[in-house]
Amino acid sequence: MNGDRQPQTRPINQRLKGDLPLTDAASAAAQIDSDATVLTSGFGSVGYPKRIPLALAESDRELSLTVVSSGNVGDEIDVSLVESGAIDRRFTYQSSAAARAATNRREIAFSDRNASSIGDDIQYGGLVDPDVAIVEAIAVGEDWFVPSTSIGQVPAFVEATDELLVEVNHRQPLEVQSLHDVYRPDAPPSRGPIPLTEPGDRIGTSAIGFDPEKLVGVVEADRADDTYSFREPTDDDLAIADNLGDFLAAELERSPAFEDEVHFQFGVGSLGNALMGELRSLEFGDRDVAYFGELIQDGLFDMLDAGELECASATALALTDEGQDRLFADVERYARDVVLRPTDVSNHPGLIDRFGVIGVNSAIEFDIYGNVNSTHVGGTRMINGVGGSGDFNRNALLTICALPSTHDDGEISRVIPMAFHVDHTEHDIDVFVTEQGVADVRGCSPIERAERIVDRCAHPSFETRLRDYLDDVRDQSAHIPHDIRRAAEWRD
């Protein structure tokens, strides 16, 4: 399995190389048209440009920007720049309180796409006509740069843009380069197969090349990522992890697909981090275990350190400060097993299928028939973008939706009669897990799914009300019986 996994030996040990258009953040920001379409690096709240967005936020120009990132970016963009009123239009993922509020007031026109496709959407799909890309790098030359702690859809963005601004961040260690595997699939409609045959393979480079004519400014920065902080696992988190563990143990026994190898993906967040950490307690026997996901969280490092995880592939490091310190202290050792890829590879539908991934993702809520809402509370108010959850929920071999059965201190059920915003359809999810139990709904008709979900996943304080709903609609002659007005009462 290790054949293609040696990190490339082309170390770059100079942050700035060649004849570069060095400038300061304010001057770089001043070059950007007031109504420009700006593509930025950044995914999992790391590896995004910091100083130029801040300079834009602090300028006294009237701005009406379109800002496109492929994943979550930090406060410099989704708080400061948002609060300065500079952003009119925003793609694709966002989740800050400020961006959420502006989006729900519809002051920001937010358009949400799956993380795997936003690169193609920009480069080929006519989604926007980009003017400038601002990317964070750890090093830059006249026609290349090395991305920092995330890759995202930056290779596509760099190909699509007219102009390029690079922020070289001295705070990000140069050794991060050894994690990267930059490979951009060919242009459609005649793409070759992506030649990745194992989750940890390397098929690309550590740098992203570009047409040197595009480079209009290089700004130096020294500013940390806006890293994650995870709460300690709650009792619910631990109960969910236990239930998930029991289910997975039985499934590993049952399925011939997992006889020799198991490939996981976990959604980001405190629960996802706790679940990743709990993986260690599973009995994998002789199986090779690998991670082929979107984000690497702290929870995986213990397994990597213990040699229990063959490799971890993702598009960004969604780490705490402590996790970043742990990685940065020994990045070249970790780079033997940790690979960062562009999102159109990390989240590629065909690769998720190829590696038979077991995907474990959270959501806001799910309904009794198995439809999942992961973006809009009550069907109307945006909480966050869909990110890569659709890529994994649709294409994983085994798709698990894991979340607590309630929120707001038990006041509100996350198991509801009808989801009024559907991000993942009844055709997608195989298994639902809450702290109450596991509903394996594979092969179930809608009404069987409903019975199983209410029985095994709902919180006892909502179970009776859900069962009453189900019993009362059951006399309808309908495949998926519903009383929509009554279902709507659950969101009041």
Next chain:
Amino acid sequence: MNGDRQPQTRPINQRLKGDLPLTDAASAAAQIDSDATVLTSGFGSVGYPKRIPLALAESDRELSLTVVSSGNVGDEIDVSLVESGAIDRRFTYQSSAAARAATNRREIAFSDRNASSIGDDIQYGGLVDPDVAIVEAIAVGEDWFVPSTSIGQVPAFVEATDELLVEVNHRQPLEVQSLHDVYRPDAPPSRGPIPLTEPGDRIGTSAIGFDPEKLVGVVEADRADDTYSFREPTDDDLAIADNLGDFLAAELERSPAFEDEVHFQFGVGSLGNALMGELRSLEFGDRDVAYFGELIQDGLFDMLDAGELECASATALALTDEGQDRLFADVERYARDVVLRPTDVSNHPGLIDRFGVIGVNSAIEFDIYGNVNSTHVGGTRMINGVGGSGDFNRNALLTICALPSTHDDGEISRVIPMAFHVDHTEHDIDVFVTEQGVADVRGCSPIERAERIVDRCAHPSFETRLRDYLDDVRDQSAHIPHDIRRAAEWRD
């Protein structure tokens, strides 16, 4: 482009070869346990087994079968067998009136998955524990058979089953073998890339191999497929085709992705057939035009005959009697350009992406925010399975939803405030086309999508009511404003 496209030269000219367990339909049916899980061939209402299902329907045993097909099958299964009360549980696609009624009465437990994944779901996903596969063939040997007019997920089904019954149908011409390209992807979780680099390439064989121990019976048949019949294009169909043509002409000009090659997919049905036929009027210039879809309909043959279509790849021939006659009269000539593949290849998410497909699919209805319902009227009553629409709507480079703005003689709007069953989410569809016009919603926020869809796609007799809805919810501070009770009035 033609390098790998020569049909294989291993003609099979004998229907029955070797020492075969020949039997009659009634005896074969009698071998099947009364509560068996039966996998069948069949897709696009062709290539399904006919005599054994009829014998099951006609037997006086009490049957409680689970019947799994990967696509649409004919009346022998979804009418006769259904009406005999023999089917307790059914996967995945179905659309006959009888099956629909039984499903809505919940006498049949129907579980619906995407066409691309039902093979893996059966073989690896633990969806069912199959007992017997019944397949239609044009020829059979001791450890192989050649499928007939569809391939579907039969290679996966044959690998997953314990026992195999083959119906050799003398009515299907032996020359159909020259269309086939049977390739089953490796087992997950370490699949190699599928080595298909152009839509018309051939990478497999014309026969499906099997463990000879599985073969428990061979039945001879002489019975035609339950072929399609299409109505003449209506005025609405022609107006939709015109609108689609205008949009596509502009898009071919605009997008660098379609400079040299264009790859289409069209959904099945009278409208899809009319749209395929109208393709001819587009000015493709020097571009190579190919079809990479799920079903081949009559509408493509004129282009093939005129040499205007490089190739057509699908998993089944959804033809009228006339279309079948046209194909069968010259099947070896057509086989130079027409390829039938397993559904896990024809509909593979990674291949749809690789070939930058322009996907054009219909639905029951769509809502003002771009959510699409293609399976359940009013969110509750099943009309048909989701089929492969999700495979193409999610993974195509350009995703188009095309349908008339009303049904029931204009009484009911297909553009509604809220879809109460969502098969394709707001993240999926790029462009909506009705006879009224085209709403290109790429890059639009939900409220912008709503304005554009109401303005350009809704029928004039519903436009005011939709606009009132939108205007009245617009004062909500919400990304996707809605009044669910009022939206529910549209389904009463």
